[in-house]
Amino acid sequence: MALGKDYVAQECSIARALEVVGERWTLLVVRDAFYGVRRYNDFLVHLGIPRAVLAARLQTLTAAGVLEKRRYQESPPRDEYVLTERGRGLWPTVRSLGLWGRLHFTETLLRYFRHTICGTELGPYGECAACGTVVPLEDVEMMPGPGLDPAPEDPVSRALLKPKRLLQPIETEPLGTEPLGTEPLKADPV
Amino acid sequence: MALGKDYVAQECSIARALEVVGERWTLLVVRDAFYGVRRYNDFLVHLGIPRAVLAARLQTLTAAGVLEKRRYQESPPRDEYVLTERGRGLWPTVRSLGLWGRLHFTETLLRYFRHTICGTELGPYGECAACGTVVPLEDVEMMPGPGLDPAPEDPVSRALLKPKRLLQPIETEPLGTEPLGTEPLKADPV
DNA sequence: ACGTCTTGGTTCATTCACCGAACCTTGGGT
DNA sequence: ACCCAAGGTTCGGTGAATGAACCAAGACGT
Structure with missing residues (x-):
């Protein structure tokens, strides 16, 4: 500290x-x-x-x-x-904290996590209720929820919009890959 | 924040x-x-x-x-x-964070938690392996480990030396209840 | 050879939270 | 009338967070 x-x-x-x-x-x-x-x-x-x-x-x-x-x-x-x-040992902490925040301080679902193999959503500690096991991180798939901004500014947030496995490196778009049609507008928001 | x-x-x-x-x-x-x-x-x-x-x-x-x-x-x-x-919903977070700290940054065991009913130590997420259930907070008993200072200064730490249930209010000794025999010594530690 | 771009930083002045000691308030006790 | 305990608030000094500017190494176009 x-x-x-x-x-x-x-x-x-x-x-x-x-x-x-x-x-x-x-x-x-x-x-x-x-x-x-x-x-x-x-x-x-x-x-x-x-x-x-x-x-x-x-x-x-x-x-x-x-x-x-x-x-x-x-x-x-x-x-x-x-x-x-x-560091990976912090997953239960991160998971449970996120779930607590979602339950008490979030209106719409932002993200959720599911067991890739069977598709069920993870429990409070990152476990799979269906399989009865703690899911290894590589088998956790992060899914976007309806509460996410669909067109965020930064490329990292955009990369995190699609489902992906935990720990799997993000793929930021090579520059110039602006979402077509949004760039040339220059609409004046008044 | x-x-x-x-x-x-x-x-x-x-x-x-x-x-x-x-x-x-x-x-x-x-x-x-x-x-x-x-x-x-x-x-x-x-x-x-x-x-x-x-x-x-x-x-x-x-x-x-x-x-x-x-x-x-x-x-x-x-x-x-x-x-x-x-607030009680934060128990998984607190528990998993404490376990992580204990695994990676603590030499001797300070405290551990067990299921009062059957006596087994809690698993990583506060569950009881023997009973196969997540233990409700009232049935969690906090046990002192060997790493704890046996004679701490403040009365709260002293009250936490004995086994007790989570959430159960601590009992601080009414003043004047110095541990007998330690007070009059005044040994000079040179 | 030159300027420029990207990545990954460091420096620096300002702001703001943390610190600890002192002080305050309410309500007993004697 | 005086003192004490619990639960705070106030206040000056310190140190971390902030954000903007600057720096540096290496690729890259021209």
Whole structure:
């Protein structure tokens, strides 16, 4: 946490956990990592987070072993951040928190998650009621709900509009792929 | 969150949830509420949180419907803060976060939780493997582990040393109940 | 060879939440 | 009349978050 004084006095594993993922923005970065976001710029535009804060969070999460910085191309050297095994262990937390938010503070369904193999929606902890098992992350499919903005600004949100597996890297459209017909309008919204 | 700008751009129930419980200290207050802490002063001494921050958090959580402020005595009017149904819905989140912290950042076992009826330790999501059910909060018994400080300073931590049910109000010793034999020593630790 | 673009940052001034100590208020108790 | 306990509020100082500007390495067109 590194905010003045940590939760240092707390003899509690929850406090330990919050020292790692309890800062502002951190859990949203982790959520995006589950959604398949991996690159600095994608986190940036999707979260709308200040650059300095994002750099600090990625640094902290990497140091804590939640994310791993990994070279994905050499020619211009570029790194991506992917969840480690430890990071993937946060799925039940992220899942249950999201479900709680959806149940109590959301009007329309934004996203839901289902077991790819059988199609049933996940339970509160990421388990499949039909199969009776905790679904491995690779078999979780994220589905868009009716509450999502159908034409969001940033390319990452657009990439997240279609169903996709968790952890599977997002595919942002190569630039210039504006949704046809929207660009040339320049309609004056008065 | 009310920090500059909320997570307002986020179309996400996780972001919604974090606006309520994502601030510093908030989830620890909720944890304490699960542990049976109910009164301002008990939160204060157990968390070591600044008074103003605690007041703000209790206010926010009450406004969000996570806690309920309830009069527990009239003569000097006193209120306590107890978890609502909505607040109790955070148990999976708190449980999974604590388990994650314990698995990755704790050396010795601090606390564990078991099903009162059959005695088995809870699974990752608060379920009982033996009974095959999710254990209702009232049937969860919090047990001290070997990693806990056996003689903590504050009375709340002392009250949490003995096994107790979740949500069951803590019993702080009436003052003057110093652990016999420790007080008069005044051993100089040099 | 030159300017430009993309990616992934760092720097910096300003704002705002956190901190901790002191103070306040209500209602006993003695 | 005085003191105490519970539950706060006030206030000056500190440090993190914010957002805009700047920086740098490497590709790429011309």
